[in-house]
Amino acid sequence: MRGHHVAVRTPDLQAALDFYVGTLDFRVVAKWDYADEQLAYVSPATDDHFYVEILGGGDPQPQEVRTYTDLGSSLGWAGYHHFCLNVDSVEATVETLRTRGVTIVAEPFVLEAISRKLAFFCDPFGNLIELAEVLA
Known part of the structure; x- marks a missing residue:
């Protein structure tokens, strides 16, 4: 699969x-x-x-948009959490998104356990999207 x-x-x-x-x-x-x-x-x-x-x-319910102030607040919901997009540079992508008016939910950080630099943002409907950069 x-x-x-x-x-x-x-x-x-x-x-x-x-x-x-x-x-x-x-x-x-x-x-x-x-x-x-x-x-x-x-x-x-x-x-x-x-x-x-x-x-x-159609008429999907509920139509509330979740807003997250930080990554930790997003972890209180069960079920679907986010999807991930690989990028060459998390820092550069975050800066580009900022210039386009996108709110960053989690600033870039390194997660050594998986050798990745990560950041998170939401689409206009509250769906979290992760950015991931593979580290050497």
Whole structure:
């Protein structure tokens, strides 16, 4: 087995596309309808093997957006927590995201146990996204 995609549920496909495509520079791979929903696969510009499936439309419940002030506050919720994107430089990516108005939830830090530098941010719907840089 190997990973293919993660799905993110949102009431507004266009708002999600604005963020993933407009802010993160993802590209739209496919769009389709299912019942009262509009869906899309988006992927990072340099990755043909990982997708975020955006499930938009309909009337998903609840529609509260979780806001995290730090990584620790996010750990109080059971179930899905985040998905991870590998980057060449966590520091440079965080700075680019800041210039695009993205709030960083966890500033870059090193996790020696897995030889990675990490940082976290949220999409507009409160879904956590991890950035990971492999360390030498």
